[in-house]
Amino acid sequence: MRERWIPDARRNAVADAVGRLLMRGHGTFPGMREIAAEAGVTTGTLQHHFGTKDDLLLFALEHHCRRCADRLRARSEEGARSPRQTLSAIVTELLPLDEERAAETSVAKAFVSRATTDPGFAAHYRAQRKILLDLLGEQFERANTPDPLAAAAILAQAVEGMRTDCLLLGPDAVEVDAVLDRLLVA
Amino acid sequence: MRERWIPDARRNAVADAVGRLLMRGHGTFPGMREIAAEAGVTTGTLQHHFGTKDDLLLFALEHHCRRCADRLRARSEEGARSPRQTLSAIVTELLPLDEERAAETSVAKAFVSRATTDPGFAAHYRAQRKILLDLLGEQFERANTPDPLAAAAILAQAVEGMRTDCLLLGPDAVEVDAVLDRLLVA
DNA sequence: CCACCTCCATTACGACTGTAATGTAACAGA
DNA sequence: TCTGTTACATTACAGTCGTAATGGAGGTGG
Numbered sequence: 001m002r003e004r005w006i007p008d009a010r011r012n013a014v015a016d017a018v019g020r021l022l023m024r025g026h027g028t029f030p031g032m033r034e035i036a037a038e039a040g041v042t043t044g045t046l047q048h049h050f051g052t053k054d055d056l057l058l059f060a061l062e063h064h065c066r067r068c069a070d071r072l073r074a075r076s077e078e079g080a081r082s083p084r085q086t087l088s089a090i091v092t093e094l095l096p097l098d099e100e101r102a103a104e105t106s107v108a109k110a111f112v113s114r115a116t117t118d119p120g121f122a123a124h125y126r127a128q129r130k131i132l133l134d135l136l137g138e139q140f141e142r143a144n145t146p147d148p149l150a151a152a153a154i155l156a157q158a159v160e161g162m163r164t165d166c167l168l169l170g171p172d173a174v175e176v177d178a179v180l181d182r183l184l185v186a
Numbered sequence: 187m188r189e190r191w192i193p194d195a196r197r198n199a200v201a202d203a204v205g206r207l208l209m210r211g212h213g214t215f216p217g218m219r220e221i222a223a224e225a226g227v228t229t230g231t232l233q234h235h236f237g238t239k240d241d242l243l244l245f246a247l248e249h250h251c252r253r254c255a256d257r258l259r260a261r262s263e264e265g266a267r268s269p270r271q272t273l274s275a276i277v278t279e280l281l282p283l284d285e286e287r288a289a290e291t292s293v294a295k296a297f298v299s300r301a302t303t304d305p306g307f308a309a310h311y312r313a314q315r316k317i318l319l320d321l322l323g324e325q326f327e328r329a330n331t332p333d334p335l336a337a338a339a340i341l342a343q344a345v346e347g348m349r350t351d352c353l354l355l356g357p358d359a360v361e362v363d364a365v366l367d368r369l370l371v372a
Numbered sequence: 373c374c375a376c377c378t379c380c381a382t383t384a385c386g387a388c389t390g391t392a393a394t395g396t397a398a399c400a401g402a
Numbered sequence: 403t404c405t406g407t408t409a410c411a412t413t414a415c416a417g418t419c420g421t422a423a424t425g426g427a428g429g430t431g432g
Binding site for chain 4: 005
């Protein structure tokens with residue numbers, strides 16, 4: 001019996017499969033048949049819902065960017081917390097500390113190299129970066145940090161390094177509090 | 187007439203070719219024939235000097251790590267400069283502002299994803315990171331910065347973000363001085 | 373001169389790649 | 403019930419992949 005799916009659900013499931021493969025696979029983009037197997041479908045399904053492979057990968061990037069941005073906004077809007085607590089929550093949300101965030105981090109890393117030439121992928125990097133910068137800047141402003149935008153930029157860049165450190169060196173290699181201590185001179 | 191080469195020179199030339207391809211190609215590792223063409227040799231030569239493709243890539247990573255580390259040490263040992271000037275020189279040396287540094291940055295980025303599973307590649311990340319941390323910590327110590335190792339760690343992580351920002355958003359997206367202002371509280 | 377070894381070029385092969393082409397089941401509207 | 407469209411599955415194909423295999427050219431020690 002062939003299951004019928006809502007197309008959007010299928011696409012999201014496939015995007016998740018790409019994330020899982022990127023997380024535990026060896027860095028390079030998986031092949032169509034590998035993606036299909038992980039998602040429990042055939043390559044025909046992939047061809048039907050996404051035309052080409054690049055479209056599929058682009059959608060997967062969009063998918064994970066959206067999920068991550070949603071969670072970042074949620075952390076940012078959890079009321080009644082100090083700027084420092086909110087900043088810590090946002091930064092921690094970006095670290096690959098569980099399966100979902102590890103997949104998102106792997107996706108982000110894998111697509112960086114791709115973005116150097118393909119403008120479609122670079123646009124997502126820019127967009128995701130702006131979201132993060134705004135959220136961080138808001139908190140630095142709330143904490144009366146001098147030049148909050150500059151502080152946000154530095155933290156955003158440091159987060160990039162913390163993500164790869166956490167991915168390659170393990171969770172013990174990053175200390176969020178130490179970074180915030182240095183940046184929050186309040 | 188077939189030219190005779192010193193094997194080491196060949197290997198280094200091939201490693202440079204990999205860097206160039208990674209810089210202007212679309213992120214993913216180039217194929218053997220592409221590498222051979224860029225280096226002006228045949229795949230037979232590649233097979234002779236490096237056994238397998240992974241050996242070739244690993245050597246290329248080593249090659250670029252070594253070159254980069256040498257330049258970093260050179261910047262660090264240019265005497266009669268303030269800690270701030272030296273830090274600025276070190277950080278700037280890591281940004282992809284010319285062909286050679288752009289190639290190194292592309293190499294580093296491309297190998298990060300690979301390093302998540304392959305321990306051989308991860309080892310180089312660790313080593314390169316330690317070199318940078320030591321050089322930065324030395325300068326922060328010279329500048330009487332409180333907790334110089336923590337400051338070095340933050341700067342090293344921020345550099346990671348600045349490299350990708352510079353690569354994807356252009357050289358104008360990074361402001362080295364702003365970062366140093368915030369971190370050098372002297 | 374004769375092996376011998378290094379350096380390199382060519383060819384070939386099997387595995388794998390993305391995707392086009394085709395067929396089929398299930399539902400929707402008329 | 404007929405028809406069309408959507409959502410798959412299967413097969414096939416042309417191309418690329420890394421690499422094994424083979425052979426030749428040039429330098430080197432005996």
